[in-house]
Amino acid sequence: MRLLKLSALLVAAGVALWSAGSQAAEGAAEPKQISWPHDGFFGTFDRAALQRGFKVYQEVCHACHAAKYVTFRALSDLGFNEDEVKALAAAYTVTDGPDENGEMFERPARPSDTMPSPFPNPQAARAANGGAYPPDLSLMSKARHDGDNYLFSLLTGYDDPPAGEEELAPGQYYNHYFPGHRIGMPPPLMPDQITYDDGTSATVEQMASDVTQFLAWAAEPKMEERKQTGIKVMLFLIVLTVLLYLYKRKVWADVH
Amino acid sequence: MADTTVRHGESGGATRRDVLDVVTWSAVAIGAGTIVWPLISSMNPSADVLALSSTEVDVSQVPEGSGITVMWRGKPTFVRHRTPAEIEEARAVQLSALKDPQADEERVKAGKEAFLIVGGNCTHLGCVPLGNKSTDDRGDFGGWFCPCHGSHYDTSGRIRLGPAPTNLPVPEYEFISDTVARIG
Amino acid sequence: MAAGSGKVVFKSSLLRWIDDRLPIVSALYNDAVVYQTPRNLNYWWNFGSLAGVMLTLQIITGIVLVMQYTPHADMAFDSVERIMRDVNYGWLLRYAHANGASMFFIVTYIHMFRGLYYGSYKAPRELLWMLGVVILLLMMATAFMGYVLPWGQMSFWGAQVITSLFSAFPLVGDPIVTWLWGGFAVDNPTLNRFFSLHYLLPFVLVGVVFLHLIALHTHGSNNPVGIDVSKKDKIPFHPYYTVKDLLGLSVFFLFFSYFLFFYPNSLGHPDNYIPADPLVTPAHIVPEWYFLPFYAILRSTVYESLFTPLAIFGYLGITEKLMGVIAMFGSILVLLVLPWLDTSRVRSATFRPIYKWVFWLLVIDVIVLHWAGGEVPTPTVVLVGQIATLYYFVHFLVIMPLLGKFERPRPLPDSIGKPVLSHGAAAQPAE
Numbered sequence: 101m102r103l104l105k106l107s108a109l110l111v112a113a114g115v116a117l118w119s120a121g122s123q124a125a126e127g128a129a130e131p132k133q134i135s136w137p138h139d140g141f142f143g144t145f146d147r148a149a150l151q152r153g154f155k156v157y158q159e160v161c162h163a164c165h166a167a168k169y170v171t172f173r174a175l176s177d178l179g180f181n182e183d184e185v186k187a188l189a190a191a192y193t194v195t196d197g198p199d200e201n202g203e204m205f206e207r208p209a210r211p212s213d214t215m216p217s218p219f220p221n222p223q224a225a226r227a228a229n230g231g232a233y234p235p236d237l238s239l240m241s242k243a244r245h246d247g248d249n250y251l252f253s254l255l256t257g258y259d260d261p262p263a264g265e266e267e268l269a270p271g272q273y274y275n276h277y278f279p280g281h282r283i284g285m286p287p288p289l290m291p292d293q294i295t296y297d298d299g300t301s302a303t304v305e306q307m308a309s310d311v312t313q314f315l316a317w318a319a320e321p322k323m324e325e326r327k328q329t330g331i332k333v334m335l336f337l338i339v340l341t342v343l344l345y346l347y348k349r350k351v352w353a354d355v356h
Numbered sequence: 357m358a359d360t361t362v363r364h365g366e367s368g369g370a371t372r373r374d375v376l377d378v379v380t381w382s383a384v385a386i387g388a389g390t391i392v393w394p395l396i397s398s399m400n401p402s403a404d405v406l407a408l409s410s411t412e413v414d415v416s417q418v419p420e421g422s423g424i425t426v427m428w429r430g431k432p433t434f435v436r437h438r439t440p441a442e443i444e445e446a447r448a449v450q451l452s453a454l455k456d457p458q459a460d461e462e463r464v465k466a467g468k469e470a471f472l473i474v475g476g477n478c479t480h481l482g483c484v485p486l487g488n489k490s491t492d493d494r495g496d497f498g499g500w501f502c503p504c505h506g507s508h509y510d511t512s513g514r515i516r517l518g519p520a521p522t523n524l525p526v527p528e529y530e531f532i533s534d535t536v537a538r539i540g
Numbered sequence: 541m542a543a544g545s546g547k548v549v550f551k552s553s554l555l556r557w558i559d560d561r562l563p564i565v566s567a568l569y570n571d572a573v574v575y576q577t578p579r580n581l582n583y584w585w586n587f588g589s590l591a592g593v594m595l596t597l598q599i600i601t602g603i604v605l606v607m608q609y610t611p612h613a614d615m616a617f618d619s620v621e622r623i624m625r626d627v628n629y630g631w632l633l634r635y636a637h638a639n640g641a642s643m644f645f646i647v648t649y650i651h652m653f654r655g656l657y658y659g660s661y662k663a664p665r666e667l668l669w670m671l672g673v674v675i676l677l678l679m680m681a682t683a684f685m686g687y688v689l690p691w692g693q694m695s696f697w698g699a700q701v702i703t704s705l706f707s708a709f710p711l712v713g714d715p716i717v718t719w720l721w722g723g724f725a726v727d728n729p730t731l732n733r734f735f736s737l738h739y740l741l742p743f744v745l746v747g748v749v750f751l752h753l754i755a756l757h758t759h760g761s762n763n764p765v766g767i768d769v770s771k772k773d774k775i776p777f778h779p780y781y782t783v784k785d786l787l788g789l790s791v792f793f794l795f796f797s798y799f800l801f802f803y804p805n806s807l808g809h810p811d812n813y814i815p816a817d818p819l820v821t822p823a824h825i826v827p828e829w830y831f832l833p834f835y836a837i838l839r840s841t842v843y844e845s846l847f848t849p850l851a852i853f854g855y856l857g858i859t860e861k862l863m864g865v866i867a868m869f870g871s872i873l874v875l876l877v878l879p880w881l882d883t884s885r886v887r888s889a890t891f892r893p894i895y896k897w898v899f900w901l902l903v904i905d906v907i908v909l910h911w912a913g914g915e916v917p918t919p920t921v922v923l924v925g926q927i928a929t930l931y932y933f934v935h936f937l938v939i940m941p942l943l944g945k946f947e948r949p950r951p952l953p954d955s956i957g958k959p960v961l962s963h964g965a966a967a968q969p970a971e
Contacts, residue, residue, distance in 0.1 A: 212407035243813035330801020394629035457846040
């Protein structure tokens with residue numbers, strides 16, 4: 101019984117800790133709460149959505165945003181086979197070298213390379229984007245509070261500024277979910293902007309949802325392995341706890 | 357709480373206690389043992405290390421009669437441009453005379469016999485043998501000579517004399533064009 | 541040093557041979573097997589061994605992580621990401637280490653509150669308690685420096701804020717900060733020394749833990765009844781408490797696993813997934829949860845609102861900033877003298893009808909401080925923080941000395957035997 105009480109206390113402590121970590125950004129609407137296929141104890145990534153999301157990232161986001169921790173070889177997690185990964189990589193050019201003459205040279209990317217950045221350095225990125233730096237997206241879904249919901253909300257949250265608000269400066273856009281509402285990124289998604297290979301209709305919501313799932317994978321590619329390991333570990337620990345409980349009662353029988 | 361009537365576990369429920377004893381302690385041992393595995397596994401080569409395992413070499417840059425050393429998987433690899441005389445010498449050897457018998461034909465690509473690509477660490481204890489430059493001491497058999505403990509390799513990279521147990525290993529490679537070999 | 545010490549004769553001739561030359565076998569036997577322990581310890585007594593397990597796990601995962609981590613300002617963040625993505629089980633080791641720190645603090649805080657409730661700090665265990673406070677200080681230093689190592693935004697700005705605390709000291713403040721940084725800002729030299737010390741301090745911690753254990757085994761464990769225990773009410777540590785500790789460990793690992801495998805980032809802060817940027821401060825800097833009560837004391841100690849009268853210290857040269865630092869360190873150091881601040885001769889709160897309530901008020905006070913430390917410091921938050929800070933010090937400096945004089949404890953039993961035999965549940969005095 102005391103053990104039970106103590107377990108309850110531990111659970112309560114966990115809940116308290118968990119809620120302590122939640123802090124909403126000021127000056128922004130609370131993100132839309134979406135039920136993602138990768139949420140929860142048993143959640144796994146939706147491979148088709150990841151592949152579509154990767155396409156959105158390639159054709160839209162990658163114009164400005166790098167994802168420097170994503171390697172081409174890791175794309176096999178998305179359900180691509182070895183040849184497809186090689187072809188995906190070869191579509192990009194990376195700088196290598198120096199060669200035997202001391203010159204840097206360009207070559208098609210290999211699976212072992214990471215996604216090349218759209219800009220050679222942060223200064224060039226700023227210069228090309230009116231002074232605003234398009235951040236790297238590899239970890240974005242973990243680098244924002246309620247990241248998946250935030251990203252989806254942001255991508256679908258553009259609007260005209262409400263009446264009575266201050267005029268937007270040039271290069272500013274109104275977004276309900278961005279802290280302070282004024283974002284330097286123009287609305288990135290337009291209906292039917294890309295053509296999905298699987299024939300899915302490319303609505304803004306669809307693309308936002310797909311790319312959010314891709315970014316969730318990019319930030320935490322080991323998520324499925326982690327949860328599956330966790331389930332095994334917890335099942336083992338439950339059995340162990342029961343065994344130890346019985347054994348402890350036996351051992352202590354002559355004391356009580 | 358019916359069990360509490362058993363005053364002394366040793367005498368009363370002896371067998372049940374023994375089984376529980378063994379099962380519980382085994383489970384504890386399994387649990388502790390499983391924790392150790394990720395610690396050990398993490399020290400094996402990681403995914404990025406395993407992925408970076410190919411090197412391209414332009415063999416046309418290697419003058420006939422000498423060799424170059426390239427890095428592959430963090431280790432030296434020899435690319436030797438052999439003269440017809442050296443090839444002849446390597447092929448004339450009786451296999452029965454070899455410590456680690458292997459024909460020269462098995463150690464090069466057909467049509468590219470002039471180019472010998474072998475791992476550049478002596479199979480004895482890992483020193484880098486001499487012999488790429490024609491001015492080096494190439495040992496008694498015209499290939500490579502390891503100065504650490506005196507192993508002699510022939511023009512096919514095979515061990516002929518000295519403490520090394522096996523031939524210099526031939527890595528997996530292919531010619532992706534007439535002049536470029538990709539190792540790995 | 542052990543209660544059950546005395547000549548032990550081992551059956552194995554090898555053990556006899558070793559023990560004759562290096563009495564490590566009999567020491568282990570005396571202190572971990574036959575060691576005499578009160579029979580009535582409840583599950584709150586599990587948390588000491590849990591803390592020991594967490595320390596061990598932190599050291600083991602830490603040693604393996606160091607094999608993959610690069611302590612350089614330009615590479616630290618990338619190397620952590622490499623651990624998370626490419627190293628075999630790297631995600632597990634890194635999350636276990638990061639969440640392990642939180643778990644270590646949870647069990648340590650519960651362990652401390654158990655000591656407070658049952659008066660485990662009182663004679664003859666004062667040094668045992670004081671060594672515990674030293675352990676807490678070492679843990680805090682180690683955890684803080686460890687949090688800097690991934691070199692994310694919170695790492696960087698946490699290092700900036702905490703090292704800047706030392707600038708509060710008059711005259712020597714600024715030179716000390718420059719010395720801590722090894723430069724004119726938090727930068728690579730700072731990261732390198734934090735890495736070095738983060739690796740060193742846990743081993744110092746192990747040393748102090750051994751002293752803590754020696755002190756513990758000198759007079760033996762306190763117990764829920766709080767009276768000295770006669771020999772017949774003691775049982776050997778093994779198998780009774782080894783099994784009980786293992787059971788607690790198994791339950792605790794379930795709790796740990798929930799965070800580790802399913803919500804590994806819930807105790808951290810999203811900003812630490814942004815690489816350190818000396819030009820941009822995150823909108824809302826908060827330390828890790830286990831520092832929040834102390835952070836609240838630091839932030840609440842300003843010469844305004846409830847604490848306006850403290851401004852007279854300002855005329856004496858004690859700036860607000862210095863006062864905050866003094867209050868924060870004071871809140872931990874006051875624990876060192878607690879054995880002498882508490883004037884009651886009764887250990888266990890079970891027999892102290894008023895202290896029982898005062899204890900829970902302290903628990904609530906610390907929870908309020910925890911809340912205040914995590915909020916944006918609006919005037920309301922500051923006022924609440926000040927009330928909680930004031931109460932914290934009043935508890936230790938005023939209530940504890942006075943309570944012992946005015947409180948009438950309930951009669952103590954002659955032995956722990958009776959309450960334990962009457963019922964298995966929490967020790968109640970025999971009526």
